[in-house]
Amino acid sequence: MEEEFFNKLREKVLPYFEGTNPCHDICHADRVLSLVLAIGGKEGADLEILKVVALLHDVARKEQDESRGKICHAERGSELAWGILRELGYPEDKIEKVIHCIEAHRSRKGDVPESIEAKVLYDADKLDSIGAIGIGRAFSFSGSIGSVVHISDVDVNDNGEYGREDCAYREFLAKLVQVKYKMFTDEGKKIAGKRYDFMVEFFDRLNREIKGEL
Ligand SMILES: [Fe+2]
Numbered sequence: 196m197e198e199e200f201f202n203k204l205r206e207k208v209l210p211y212f213e214g215t216n217p218c219h220d221i222c223h224a225d226r227v228l229s230l231v232l233a234i235g236g237k238e239g240a241d242l243e244i245l246k247v248v249a250l251l252h253d254v255a256r257k258e259q260d261e262s263r264g265k266i267c268h269a270e271r272g273s274e275l276a277w278g279i280l281r282e283l284g285y286p287e288d289k290i291e292k293v294i295h296c297i298e299a300h301r302s303r304k305g306d307v308p309e310s311i312e313a314k315v316l317y318d319a320d321k322l323d324s325i326g327a328i329g330i331g332r333a334f335s336f337s338g339s340i341g342s343v344v345h346i347s348d349v350d351v352n353d354n355g356e357y358g359r360e361d362c363a364y365r366e367f368l369a370k371l372v373q374v375k376y377k378m379f380t381d382e383g384k385k386i387a388g389k390r391y392d393f394m395v396e397f398f399d400r401l402n403r404e405i406k407g408e409l
C-alpha cells in the first residue's frame with residue numbers, strides 16, 4: 196500500500212480516538228497494527244488489508260462507550276469504515292474484505308471471522324489484552340473505575356456493577372485467562388501462550404509480595 200494512502204487514512208481516523216478510554220485509544224490501534232503485521236506475515240494474510248483494519252477496527256469504540264453499550268462498535272465501525280474508505284477512493288472489493296474483519300472482531304457480537312485477515316485481526320486485538328500490555332491495561336482500567344490496586348483472594352464470581360473489587364487480578368482470573376483458548380491462528384496461539392505464562396508469573400509474584408514473601 197502506498198504510504199501516502201496510509202498516512203491519509205491515519206489522519207482521517209485520529210479524531211475518532213480523541214478522548215477515548217486508554218485501553219482502546221490510537222495507541223491500541225498502533226499495537227494491533229504491529230501484531231497483525233507480525234502474525235499476518237506468518238499466516239500468509241493480505242498485509243495491506245490488515246494495515247487498514249488495524250487502524251479502523253475500533254473507530255466507533257468511543258460511540259459504544261458513550262452510549263453505554265447501546266451502540267455496537269463493530270457494527271457502527273463498519274458503517275464508518277465504509278464512509279471513510281469510499282471518501283479516500285479505496286477499491287470496493289477491498290472495502291468488503293475490511294468490513295468483514297471489522298464486523299467479526301467483536302466476540303460478543305456473534306459474527307465469526309472467516310477470512311484469514313479477519314482471524315488475524317481477531318487474534319491481534321485479543322492479544323493486546325494479555326501479556327505485559329494486558330497487565331498494564333487491566334491496572335489502567337481498574338484505576339479508572341476506582342478499584343483497589345489488588346486483592347489476593349478476590350471473588351471471581353461477583354458479576355454485579357463495577358466497583359472497588361474490580362482489580363486487575365480479578366480481570367485476569369475472570370476473563371484474561373481464557374484469551375489463549377480463543378485464538379484462531381497458529382501464530383496467535385503461540386504468542387498467547389507466552390503472554391499467558393508471563394501473566395501467571397506476574398500475579399504469582401504479586402500475591403507473594405502481598406504476603407511479604409518477596
Ligand atoms: Fe474492538
Ligand SMILES: [Fe+2]
Nearest residue numbers: 223252253320
Ligand atoms: Fe481493538
